[in-house]
Amino acid sequence: MTPSLTLRHGVVAAAVTTVCVTALVAGCSDSGSGSGAAAGSSGTAPATTSSGAVAPSVSTDLQNAYQKVVKDVLPSVVQITTGQELGSGVVYDGRGHIVTNAHVVGDSERFKVTLATGGRTLEARLVSSYPRQDLAVIKVDKPPQDLKPxxxxxxSKVAVGQIVLAMGNPLGLSSSVTQGIVSATGRTVSEGGDGGRGPTIANMVQTSAAINPGNSGGALVNLSDQVIGIPTLAATDPQMGSGAAPGIGFAIPASTVRNIADQIIGKGRVTDSHRAALGITGRTVLGPDLEPAGVAVASVTRGGPADKAGIRPGDVIVKFGGAQVATIEDLTAALAAHEPGDTVEVTVARDGAERTVRVPLGKL
Known part of the structure; x- marks a missing residue:
């Protein structure tokens, strides 16, 4: 039986008095016993080039690549403190704009920002938050000259199997780095916040890099020094005692981040989410067995997609694009997988009968 997974995100309490970290490090070294073998687990002599020089090992090349990425990108990752909580952010431009998660900023409008390179704490203010995509932009009041975007x-170039590093401030441990791979792309994920009514986000990047409280809003980075996503949440398994589902984390893709951040910086708000909309408000209804049985249409936007297709208040949506719809979360996830302008078949129950209509989707 496949375990059911829920998703959690969040920030971590800033008032951490003591953090104990135990590191178990395994290493190999030549004992100088006279065996003549170079240091290593196999005792095999290292490969040499045609000139007789020792050729660098693949593991050394990879380690050097990791260290270069950390050196190049970590200075762009900041710690954001709001009240008694903290999260992470990424420097977006040299003017002091920092992109992060909407759930990191919450209801706050003033923040303290600490750079990974140290120095004084910077004051910042909220530019705008867009909870529907769980993204927000804040701006440092007096950006230092060494701020590194x-x-x-x-x-579109993110692929399964790519090595990635997650950079942020998990559990209050500033400027931390974890590593993993891209496990999947194109995931549609419903966040568990707001009593299970958090936003549904499409095209998320799934990664095995550890995503912990405090990593939210940080950077998921490839080995080309590029941020490919903003780590946002991790999966939890209710069947496990700790609730944790290690190795299953999600990041908002860079294309979505740029789209939302550019609109917030340029216009002060988001005017085009690039997300599909049906043009209704609804709620989950229960069937005779008291199980979720569809989405009752509470209201229809006049002139919107549903209105033009003949969907009315009181209708119950039971299928969307041929897939069964039992809850409002099902409908939201189905919409998130479509683009504005897509035409989708929607089946509604009305007066004891079902009818299917074709609906060209609008914009959220």
């Missing part, structure tokens, strides 16, 4: 990569 991150480089955001091309989301």
């Amino acid at each position: 991150a480089v955001f990569g091309d989301s």
Whole structure:
């Protein structure tokens, strides 16, 4: 039986008095016993080039690549403190704009920002928050000259198996780095916040890099020094005692981050989410067996997609795009997988009968 997974995100309490970290480090070294073998687990002599020089090992190359990425990108990752909580953010430009998660900023409008390079704490204010995509932009009041913007990569080039590093401030441990791979792309994920009514976000990047409280709003980085996503939440398994589901984390893709951040910085708010909308408000209804049985339409936007297709208040949506719809979360997730302008078949129950209509989707 496949375990059911829920998702959690969040910030971590800033008032951490003591953090104990135990590191178990395994290493190999030549004991100088006279065996003549170079240091290593196999005792095999290292490979040499045609000139007789020792060739660098693959593991050394990879380690050097890791260290270069950390050196180049970590200065662009900041710690954001709001009240008694903290999270992470990524420097977006040299003017002091920092992108982070909406759930990191919460209801706050003033923040303290600490750079990974140290120095004084900077004061910052909220520019705008867009909870529907769990993104927000804040701005440092007096940006220092050495503020280093991150480089955001091309989301279309993110592929399963790519090595990635997650950078942030998990559990209050500033400027921490974890590593993993891209486990999947194109995930549609409903966040568990707000009593289970958190936003549903499409095209998320799934990663095995550890995502812990405090990592939210940080950077998921490839080995080309590019931010490919903003780590946002991790999966939890209610069947496990700790609730944790290690190795299953999610990041908002760079393309979405750029789209939302550019609108917030340029216009002060988001005017085009690039997300599909049906043009209704609704709620989950229960069937005779008291199980979720569809989404009752509470209201229809006049002139919107549902209105033009003949969907009325009181209808119950039971299918969307041929897939069964039992809850409002099902409908939200189905919409998140479509683009504005897509035409989708929607089946509604009305007066004891079902009818299917074709609906060209609008914009959220």
